[in-house]
Amino acid sequence: xxxxxxxxxxxxxxxxxxxxxxxxxxxxxxxxxxxxxxxxxxxxxxxxxxxxxxxxxxxxxxxxxxxxxxxxxxxxxxxxxxxxxxxxxxxxxxxxxxxxxxxxxxxxxxxxxxxxxx
Amino acid sequence: xxxxxxxxxxxxxxxxxxxxxxxxxxxxxxxxxxxxxxxxxxxxxxxxxxxxxxxxxxxxxxxxxxxxxxxxxxxxxxxxxxxxxxxxxxxxxxxxxxxxxxxxxxxxxxxxxxxxxxxxxxxxxxxxxxxxxxxxxxxxxxxxxxxxxxxxxxxxxxxxxxxxxxxxxxxxxxxxxxxxxxxxxxxxxxxxxxxxxxxxxxxxxxxxxxxxxxxxxxxxxxxxxxxxxxxxxxxxxxxxxxxxxxxxxxxxxxxxxxxxxxxxxxxxxxxxxxxxxxxxxxxxxxxxxxxxxxxxxxxxxxxxxxxxxxxxxxxxxxxxxxxxxxxxxxxxxxxxxxxxxxxxxxxxxxxxxxxxxxxxxxxxxxxxxxxxxxxxxxxxxxxxxxxxxxxxxxxxxxxxxxxxxxxxxxxxxxxxxxxxxxxxxxxxxxxxxxxxxxxxxxxxxxxxxxxxxxxxxxxxxxxxxxxxxxxxxxxxxxxxxxxxxxxxxxxxxxxxxxxxxxxxxxxxxxxxxxxxxxxxxxxxxxx
Numbered sequence: 001x002x003x004x005x006x007x008x009x010x011x012x013x014x015x016x017x018x019x020x021x022x023x024x025x026x027x028x029x030x031x032x033x034x035x036x037x038x039x040x041x042x043x044x045x046x047x048x049x050x051x052x053x054x055x056x057x058x059x060x061x062x063x064x065x066x067x068x069x070x071x072x073x074x075x076x077x078x079x080x081x082x083x084x085x086x087x088x089x090x091x092x093x094x095x096x097x098x099x100x101x102x103x104x105x106x107x108x109x110x111x112x113x114x115x116x117x118x
Numbered sequence: 119x120x121x122x123x124x125x126x127x128x129x130x131x132x133x134x135x136x137x138x139x140x141x142x143x144x145x146x147x148x149x150x151x152x153x154x155x156x157x158x159x160x161x162x163x164x165x166x167x168x169x170x171x172x173x174x175x176x177x178x179x180x181x182x183x184x185x186x187x188x189x190x191x192x193x194x195x196x197x198x199x200x201x202x203x204x205x206x207x208x209x210x211x212x213x214x215x216x217x218x219x220x221x222x223x224x225x226x227x228x229x230x231x232x233x234x235x236x237x238x239x240x241x242x243x244x245x246x247x248x249x250x251x252x253x254x255x256x257x258x259x260x261x262x263x264x265x266x267x268x269x270x271x272x273x274x275x276x277x278x279x280x281x282x283x284x285x286x287x288x289x290x291x292x293x294x295x296x297x298x299x300x301x302x303x304x305x306x307x308x309x310x311x312x313x314x315x316x317x318x319x320x321x322x323x324x325x326x327x328x329x330x331x332x333x334x335x336x337x338x339x340x341x342x343x344x345x346x347x348x349x350x351x352x353x354x355x356x357x358x359x360x361x362x363x364x365x366x367x368x369x370x371x372x373x374x375x376x377x378x379x380x381x382x383x384x385x386x387x388x389x390x391x392x393x394x395x396x397x398x399x400x401x402x403x404x405x406x407x408x409x410x411x412x413x414x415x416x417x418x419x420x421x422x423x424x425x426x427x428x429x430x431x432x433x434x435x436x437x438x439x440x441x442x443x444x445x446x447x448x449x450x451x452x453x454x455x456x457x458x459x460x461x462x463x464x465x466x467x468x469x470x471x472x473x474x475x476x477x478x479x480x481x482x483x484x485x486x487x488x489x490x491x492x493x494x495x496x497x498x499x500x501x502x503x504x505x506x507x508x509x510x511x512x513x514x515x516x517x518x519x520x521x522x523x524x525x526x527x528x529x530x531x532x533x534x535x536x537x538x539x540x541x542x543x544x545x546x547x548x549x550x551x552x553x554x555x556x557x558x559x560x561x562x563x564x565x566x567x568x569x570x571x572x573x574x575x576x577x578x579x580x581x582x583x584x585x586x587x588x589x590x591x592x593x594x595x596x597x598x599x600x601x602x603x604x605x606x607x608x609x610x611x612x613x614x615x616x617x618x619x620x621x622x623x624x625x626x627x628x629x630x631x632x633x634x635x636x637x638x639x640x641x642x643x644x645x
Contacts (some may be wrong), residue, residue: 007180019230019234023230023231026226027227030222030223030226030227033219033222034219034222034223034518038219038511038514038515041212041215041218041514042507042510042511042514045212045215045493045507045510046507047207049212049493050492050493050507051488051489051492051493051494051495053482053486055488055536056488057488058207058378058485058488059378059488059491059492061371061374061375061378061491063370063371063373064369064370064371064372064373064374065370065374066208066374066492066498066569068492068493069184069208069211071210073210073211073212073215074556075312076215076218077215077218077552078552080218080219080222081218081548081549081552083222083223084219084222084544084545084548085545085548086227086543087222087226088226088540088541088544088545088548089541089542089543089545091549092226092230092537092540092541092544092645094536094537094538094539094541095537096230096233096234096536099234099237099238100524
């Protein structure tokens, strides 16, 4: 019983590191963008890029680029790029202030330790 | 089939002023070495290991973006990838499509975590980071072993590409020829090297010396600074190349229209024999030379291009077999006819006959128009074509998820100076990769129109195209800049990997396993 209580207390007092929670949220968004890009590209090109052996049907071209490249590669590439830029500039959390504050460059002496009992 | 050669045209390599290209390339090399000297001075004023192996962990936005991009781009990006585009056409856009998500996954997936952990654990190398994360010496040893073993293999094509570029640029320079000749007299006495081209060996030697000197002088900082320079050179080089190529082929619309009519050549081998058996002097037939078989009553005229230099050696009657392609597309035949009509450097050795053997049509795409602008793309040996949907999907995952674990990139994730830098670098990297890879697809789709019949040795298309378009544009010095781009790609990969191998051996094996109290002076020497 005591053991159950202390486990319960432990769970209620337990807090995830915000850096971990942010990383998890970022991971979900990243997988979403990656997955949409994969399905769009492979799906579209799989349907429209392949020419049957011996086919004499002309491949449609716009501005010198086959249309399957425009709709199946260029457009998802641009979309993925824009979403990545949004993800980078507005979604990724700057949660490393703690570690950067602790860190010090090698040429700078660790002032926090100066004067402390050794 | 044996018949007389009716014409033999010099390859595309002719450059009006090779010295101008050499000068540009030389300026680039001097800049690289200058950066190494500067970083060496900086190294002297900082903690050796943190600075030498990780640049004191303070890379800013541009340095982080360029070093990540330049390390990702290798000889594969500027030799292998162009060769594949040349050989298989537009389908390579599908093959490389995963790069749209490489910045997102390559940086987004692990960057913050790796950076944080390496700071917390004060880890300088990847094996150290692995140990800090998993607390297992075995994992650390496995990481060290894999890095040293696998990266060594990965370096081989980088050296090959760099050697090819140096040879293409310098082979007409008197000093280079003399050095190659002297080296040849030495290597001809070594059993293992006697059959190797001295020019190629000289290229390997020069490239190795250059990279070893600047990497060992300046360490990570030198590698990052040169990566920035190399990243800029690659970016500018590719854009200039794109402009010139599009101009010279008459625009993308024309290029794709011509490609849609092209069919794959027939692969074959050719040998050359003297007609005058009493003559014994050496005959050299340069790579990229053309020859024709005249039409007969039961066969139309046939056109061939060799992809290797053929020699009928002194005292011998016949050359060895060399790689060759039979040109079957009308556009390429017309192009040859126009070059022949211009009478530009035509050589007709009347005393030579050609024999073509081992003719092999493409397994997929032979005689099929439109194969260069659609999937799966022509294939020499696979009857289902070059790129199936399953393989394309695998490559999408490989570029993104596999690339995220590339050791050279992971080390860079340990070295940026905070999330603020990461955010901006990630956004910039999207632009960088998009421009580079989409441009490469456009450039090398067009390259079939400018340099036909290179299908047996397409990995030479990058240096050949660079020299060809610069010469055609009347700015031969530009060839030096264009050739510096793939050279920079090979160099930036080699320097990063050499440093990783060095850090793994010195820090993780020697310092951790053999001599924990090793002095900084000894570490410097070993590194």
